[in-house]
Amino acid sequence: MSKLACNIAGIDSINPFWLASAPPTDKYINVVRAFEAGWGGVVWKTLGIDPPVINMSSRYGVHHDRSRNVIGINNIELITDRPLETNLREIEQIRKEWPDRVIIGSMMAPLDEKTWKELAIKIANSGVHGIELNLGCPHGMCERGMGSAIGQVPELVEQTTRWVKEVVDIPVFTKLTPNITDILVAAEAAKRGGADAVSLINTVNSIATVDLDLMAPTPTVDGKGTHGGYCGAAVKPIALHMVGEIARNPDTHNLQISAIGGIETWRDAAEFIALGASGVQVCTAAMLYGFRIVDDMIAGLENFLDEKGYASLAAFQGKAIPNVVNWNELNINFDTKAFINKDSCIECGRCHIACEDTSHQAITMQENASGGRDFVVVDDECVGCNLCKHVCPVPECIEMRPVDNGLPVLTWPEHPKNPLRVDIVSTENTLAETGENHE
Amino acid sequence: MSTTGKVTIDDINAGFGDLHxxxxxxxxxxxxxxxxxxxxxxxxxxxxxxxxxxxxxxxxxxxxxxxxxxxxxxxxxxxxxxxxxxxxxxxxxxxxxxxxxxxxxxxxxxxxxxxxxxxxxSSEEHPFVRATETGKNIAVVGAGPAGLSCAHRAALLGHKVTVFEAKPKPGGLNEYGLAAYKMVDDFAQKEVDFLLGIGGIEIIYEQYLGQNLSLDTLRSKYDAVFLGIGLGLCNQLGLESENLSGVYDAIDFIEQLRQTNDKSTLSVGQNVVVIGGGNTAIDAAIQAKRLGAKNVTLAYRRGEENMTATDWEIDLARKNGVDVRLWLSPIELSGDAHVSTITFEQTTIEAGRLKGTGEHEKIETDMVLKAVGQKLNASVLSDIVIERGKIKINDKYQTSIPSVYAGGDCIDTGEDLTVQSVEDGKRAAHAMGHTLFGIDFKEV
Missing domain, CATH: 1.10.1060.10 (Alpha-helical ferredoxin)
Incomplete structure (x- = not known):
């Protein structure tokens, strides 16, 4: 058995790579192609009650970097636009043909108990391994009271989750929207409703670009545009944070997490797993490059396990969670300084101007004897912000070196300059005086 | 190349398409x-x-x-x-x-x-706007890179500029001297048309300094004069029989080539020998080869490190099949009316000086192209001070006559580059403020 075999909310999967509920999982042919390519599972494109929705022509906007790499896509597509029965029969068919692969049925419905329950039962009867509740779609469906319109109200998150849990005996994944203030509120609601797992993040509300000729947002539908759901590499940091918050929160830390958000490579997947995810869902990367990208995701993750000596994904799952803390718990006495490796420096001056203009004037630029330029870090001025290291075009040219300053670990709450400092000594004295200190 | 191995008209013209x-x-x-x-x-x-x-x-x-x-x-x-x-x-x-x-x-x-x-x-309007007319009139002699750059900048600053050009077309070496494959699609003329779009510049052609144009007249009629006259004379080998037919200045060869649309109508020798070590020599050699010469030898009297052509250009010549021969100095041209043989003496450095070794080498040739440098025709410059063969200027591009400025190849900057000429013209236009208004313009 592959080292990547894993279990997500009670569902065995040959690897942690599932395709997220989206256009790539809309129908038989796509899903079969995905399984042929090696994906461990799919979350079927969201199913709803008939009659099916009608989608717009022109559906995607895109955020290119200046080299025309796509760093994000936004979409205004709705849920599946095919009849429910068509989808369910295809799911049944593929379940038979691909017994070792996972199919999760994604669903949404108008806010009515009977409708939710009937739809959930129909989907469960098609043989899916689990059901995912789409409470996140931030465009179109929310205007009909579904998707993020439900996901943004904790009571409704709890309610819909409970409705489905009451009628099916397979794992239920509640898919959360990031278009809220605090992800924990929604995650806790899902947990109260009985969710076996949370899937996050759904797409981020967005306008991808404005077409300056049409003076309209993209994608543009007959001269107009609307906000759409943003996904792809650019949203990964948002997703990592939200996954990390749920994983380290005492009330939700035992919720299973199916992580979604800008996962394009094995490394992205490993980061989410390190923050507690049991598996990951991918969409944008597949839309950009095709299903073949799973090859490197699998091989890369296997290599990572081998290099680090991890026997399985479980061996490092959640390993980074203890290191995600509040700012107040960071060591304020820690000191790190930039160090510029002269041998690999190409003398572009980017570190200098970034520091000079926008930071701490801690990198000097001097002409050297050979007519080149020397860039030198002034340790006294360097606050260890890392900006130079990040703007440097040469990998590993600038490194941050921790300084051994001999100072003890100190947090802000304990810091002498903190006017609200917790005065440990006087508290102890008071306790001693009152005789309550039995240490 | 055609499959028959025969060079066709299309092959020849294709050889003068864009280098990059x-x-x-x-x-x-x-x-x-x-x-x-x-x-x-x-x-x-x-x-x-x-x-x-x-x-x-x-x-x-x-x-x-x-x-x-x-x-x-x-x-x-x-x-x-x-x-x-x-x-x-x-x-x-x-x-x-x-x-x-x-x-x-x-x-x-x-x-x-x-x-x-x-x-x-994009054929939009000129991207720069002239300053308010100053009422000052500038004469520019030479519509090459230095002269046109000066004219454009002076016009931009609000002066009125008249350019006097000896040739029937503007552009100087851009039009007549650069290799054809670097300046395809009549780019030199296109660029001049663009440049003139600033307005305030008039070019008068076939005006020869020392013949139908005099510096004194220009001085009397204009507030300032800029000389961008380049180097009008070609250095010669100083050999007897240099006037044999088949012996040309490389500059003339290139000029003719540049001015001919269908290159296949040009005649070229079978065995071409180019003498010189600069970019003109390289340009002449490569273009002779592309015109269909069977053998092209580039002979230079010193080592490769002494050639003023860049390594890249020398490499380009070799890739084009030019045989680059070093340490060869021409001592004799011979032939019966038309050149048939060139004799070289091998050279070496002895005690820091170039010397002949006494060893001779003959190369059969029917076309010799001389590219051993050019020099200033100082005779047309009346009493302007010349130093080391070029016009002496101060750090404000002023010649020994304060209202007369100069730039480009005719001054001694040690550079032989279009880009340097453009800079000279630009700076001279700025520096003219001193003569015109008694003030120095801030460098832009």
């Missing part, structure tokens, strides 16, 4: 992405005209291509020619920091061409 294919948008964006947008960039310092290269490349990346062109042209109005003809390998591209980590520089020349061509092809 221009970038398409995709290539330009890819190459621009290699630029690190250096602060205080070394490439800017390496450019004689000081173009803000990282900024224009950044502008290409943001697809503000017109802005990129304006950044280039604000420092170098002949940025289009310089993008094609500059020896970037010893200027901006040599200074590029990408040598250090990627082993090759950003192709600044091709990016510059992409930007400038975009603007010139």
């Amino acid at each position: 294919k221009p970038y398409n948008k995709s290539q330009a964006l890819l190459e621009a992405s290699r630029c690190t947008y250096c602060f205080d960039a070394p490439c800017i310092k390496a450019c004689p005209t000081g173009i803000d290269i990282p900024t224009f490349i950044h502008q290409i990346r943001t697809q503000n291509v017109k802005g990129a062109a304006k950044t280039i042209l604000s420092e170098n109005i002949m940025g289009g020619t310089c993008a094609r003809a500059c020896p970037t390998e010893v200027l901006c591209e040599r200074a590029c920091v990408r040598h250090h980590d990627q082993g090759k520089p950003v192709e600044i020349g091709l990016l510059q061409r992409y930007a400038v061509d975009h603007l010139l092809d």
Whole structure:
């Protein structure tokens, strides 16, 4: 058995790579192609009650970097636009043909108990391994009271989750929207409703670009545009944070997490797993490059396990969670300084101007004897912000070196300059005086 | 080449197509992405005209291509020619920091061409606006890179400029001297047309200093004069029989080639010998080969390290099948009316001096192209002080006559570069404020 075999909310999967509920999982042919390519599972494109929705022509906007790499896509597509029965029969068919692969049925419905329950039962009867509740779609469906319109109200998150849990005996994944203030509120609601797992993040509300000729947002539908759901590499940091918050929160830390958000490579997947995810869902990367990208995701993750000596994904799952803390718990006495490796420096001056203009004037630029330029870090001025290291075009040219300053670990709450400092000594004295200190 | 092995008319003309294919948008964006947008960039310092290269490349990346062109042209109005003809390998591209980590520089020349061509092809109005008319009149002698650059900058500053040009067309060496494959599609004329779009410049042709034009008259009629007259005379070998038919100045050979649309109508020798070690020699040799010469030998009297042609140009000559021969000094041309043999003496360095070894070598030839440098025709300059064969100027581009300025190849800057001439003309136009108004304009 592959080292990547894993279990997500009670569902065995040959690897942690599932395709997220989206256009790539809309129908038989796509899903079969995905399984042929090696994906461990799919979350079927969201199913709803008939009659099916009608989608717009022109559906995607895109955020290119200046080299025309796509760093994000936004979409205004709705849920599946095919009849429910068509989808369910295809799911049944593929379940038979691909017994070792996972199919999760994604669903949404108008806010009515009977409708939710009937739809959930129909989907469960098609043989899916689990059901995912789409409470996140931030465009179109929310205007009909579904998707993020439900996901943004904790009571409704709890309610819909409970409705489905009451009628099916397979794992239920509640898919959360990031278009809220605090992800924990929604995650806790899902947990109260009985969710076996949370899937996050759904797409981020967005306008991808404005077409300056049409003076309209993209994608543009007959001269107009609307906000759409943003996904792809650019949203990964948002997703990592939200996954990390749920994983380290005492009330939700035992919720299973199916992580979604800008996962394009094995490394992205490993980061989410390190923050507690049991598996990951991918969409944008597949839309950009095709299903073949799973090859490197699998091989890369296997290599990572081998290099680090991890026997399985479980061996490092959640390993980074203890290191995600509040700012107040960071060591304020820690000191790190930039160090510029002269041998690999190409003398572009980017570190200098970034520091000079926008930071701490801690990198000097001097002409050297050979007519080149020397860039030198002034340790006294360097606050260890890392900006130079990040703007440097040469990998590993600038490194941050921790300084051994001999100072003890100190947090802000304990810091002498903190006017609200917790005065440990006087508290102890008071306790001693009152005789309550039995240490 | 045709399959019969015979050189066709199309083959010959194809040999004078673009040396470097221009970038398409995709290539330009890819190459621009290699630029690190250096602060205080070394490439800017390496450019004689000081173009803000990282900024224009950044502008290409943001697809503000017109802005990129304006950044280039604000420092170098002949940025289009310089993008094609500059020896970037010893200027901006040599200074590029990408040598250090990627082993090759950003192709600044091709990016510059992409930007400038975009603007010139978009047939919009001229990107710069003239200052209010100053009422001052400037005479510029020579419509080459120095003269036209000076004319454009002077016009920009609000002066009225009259350019006196000896040839029937403007552009100087851009039109008559650069290799054809560097200046395809009549680019020199296109660039001049663009440059004149600023307004306030008139060019009068077939005006020869010392013949139908006199410096004294110009001085009396204009507030200031700029001399951008280049080097009008070719150095000779100083051999007997140098007037045999089949022996030409390489400059004339190239000029004829540049002025002929269908290159296949030109005659070229079977065994061509080019004498010289500069870029003119290289240009002549490669073009002779592309015209269909069977053998082209480039003979230079010193070592390769002494050649003023860049390594890249020498390499280009070799790739084109030119036999580059070193340490050979011509001592005799012979033939019966038409040249048939050239005799060289082998040379060596002895005690720091070039000396003949006494060993001779004969090469059969039916065409000899002389590219051993050019010199100033000082006889037309009345009493202007000449130093080391070139016009003496001070740091304000003033000659010994205060209202007469000079720039380009005719002054002693030690450079023989279009881009340096453009810079000279630009700076001289700024410096003229001293004569015209008694004030110095701040360098732009």
